[in-house]
Amino acid sequence: MSGKCFINGIAGISAQLTTDGDAFFDDVVEHTELIFRAIDPDYKKYIKPAAMRRMSKSVKMGVTASQMALDQAGIEMPDAIITGTGMGCKQDSEKFLENILHNDEQFLTPTLFIQSTHNTVGGQIALGLNCKAYNVTYVQAAASFEVALMDAKLKLLEKENQHILVGGIDEIAKNSSRLHTLDGHIKSEPLAVIDLLFSTSSGTVTSEGATFMTVTNDSSNKNIAEILDVTIFNQATPEEVEDELKEFMQRNSVEISDLDAVILGTNGDGDFDLYYHKLQQGVFADVQQIGYKHLIGEHHTASAFAYWLGCKIFNKQQLPEIVKMNKKETSSFKTILLYNQYRGKNHSFALLQQC
Amino acid sequence: MADLQLELKEKIIEQLSLEDIEVSDIDDNDPLFGDGLGLDSIDALELIVLLEKDYGIKLKDPKEGKAIFESIGVMAAYIENNRTK
Structure with missing residues (x-):
């Protein structure tokens, strides 16, 4: 058993045009807001409309990025789905909590609750693929993706010829962004984000995105990186x-x-x-x-x-x-x-x- | 009744996030589930909550929903006869 971990498919949905196949920052989007959103690919290519109507941004990004990575690797069914997220499906969590407050804890509907958990993205990917394999979500703040990846590496040690889908997803939601502005995690002064690396003031910007990769222990000339x-x-x-x-x-x-x-x-x-x-x-x-x-x-x-x-x-x-x-x-x-x-x-x- | 049917269509589109559907796409007699609008069991729960929250109708037996939610027309008639607000 090689114990190796190769990336053979990877896709990123981000605040730049990163789903455009061959492009590599040929056109850079210069964000001017401190809180900015990911650029939406054509989700309809990857998600059926009936399924998409209940999905928040993080679920749409996660399901789409995972399918892009699987397509690139030529894998139809992964042997495991492991996701990492710092805050999970914040948008639906906030809506659900707002409903609790506004309706005096009554009239709570199932959709927002179902869609508001941290493992919603992993679950929706599995539902879309009809994948009943190992499915785990790690919530470990800024190390969430890395912990998911470490789990994938351990699984690759257990069994040969495995293909594991690993991803990291986080989305913007209005109330949590407001709180992060209040506690100083987000900068208070306007800034051209393109100049962010030269900034010396406290706080940073906030955004969203999903990056998924398929990792395998199968040595193949299709592998991109180890x-x-x-x-x-x-x-x-x-x-x-x-x-x-x-x-x-x-x-x-x-x-x-x-x-x-x-x-x-x-x-x-x-x-x-x-x-x-x-x-x-x-x-x-x-x-x-x-x-x-x-x-x-x-x-x-x-x-x-x-x-x-x-x-x-x-x-x-x-x-x-x-x-x-x-x-x-x-x-x-x-x-x-x-x-x-x-x-x-x-x-x-x-x-x-x-x- | 026509106003209530229009109101129901708007509420269903919004509540169930039927993004690509317009009010004009829903006929009063179209089945809401299955071949018609294609709603599913989670939507049925959403509609039960909608009845209670907006019209004060509390279904004692969720199975009643199957008949009540047959179409916009049937649903509007049921609301008209049973609403408390």
């Missing part, structure tokens, strides 16, 4: 993050000089970007540095998008100017490290290698 390793740790000082990085690299026998690029989750929060800055100015000083949250925004599973970006870079072997964070010029991409944290917590590292 996920060599993924790790999470909850809290750490910037110095401890560097120690964790060294240990992570050592256990994978990879040197910093072996990295062709590092994809960072920098989100313009002046209070917490120092985690990235310390690495950027230190161990990553000579590595191609890449950012993406000025394009797709921040949410609990935004880090899943870094995997989409990594795979796109492997396929294209080129880097759009818009994602470059330093002057380093790299022409060949074989090994990429991902690092993400949110507000100094839920740190994650992952190591991708081109197949």
Whole structure:
């Protein structure tokens, strides 16, 4: 048994035009609101109208992105569906809670309740595929996607020739965004999101999206990338993050000089970007540095998008100017490290290698 | 009665998120379930709540819904005869 974990299909619905097949930030959408939405693909191509009418944005994004990933991998029925979400189906949760308040806890309808749980997306994907296999949703704040991926990697160790659908989904909802503005997690001053990486004020922006991938332990020339390793740790000082990085690299026998690029989750929060800055100015000083949250925004599973970006870079072997964070010029991409944290917590590292 | 039928159509479209359906697409005699509007068992529960919330009609036996929700026309007639608000 190889114990390996390959990505053989991946799709991302985000606040950029990322479902347009071959495009790679050819046209960049410059968001001007601090709270911005994902760009809708043609959901009707993937979801029957009768099923879609009850779906909130996160369910539509999740079901569509998962089908796109399965199509790319040529898989009709996955052996497991594992999802990660920081906040679940917030829109329907809010509507359901509003109904409870407005109707004095009476006249509650089933649809919003059914659609408001964290595992609604995983459930709807399974219903659409008629997939009765292992189906689990992880809710672990900004490490939700990574925990889902770690579970998938463990399952791939158990049995050969498995194809597992793994995804991260989060959506915007009006009340929770309002609360995050009040508690300072979202910036208070207007900002051109494209300049987010240079921001030094407190807070960040918020957005939504869904990234799904099919992972397999089946060695095939169709595989895009191998996920060599993924790790999470909850809290750490910037110095401890560097120690964790060294240990992570050592256990994978990879040197910093072996990295062709590092994809960072920098989100313009002046209070917490120092985690990235310390690495950027230190161990990553000579590595191609890449950012993406000025394009797709921040949410609990935004880090899943870094995997989409990594795979796109492997396929294209080129880097759009818009994602470059330093002057380093790299022409060949074989090994990429991902690092993400949110507000100094839920740190994650992952190591991708081109197949 | 015609006003009530129109009102019901609007409420059903909104409540059941029938996004691609207009009021004019629903005939008063079209079956709401099955081949007509294609509603399902979850919709039936939504309609039971709608009856109670908007017209003060509480169905004691959910099985009654099968006959009451046959069509917009039948539903409107039932509401007309039983409404408390």
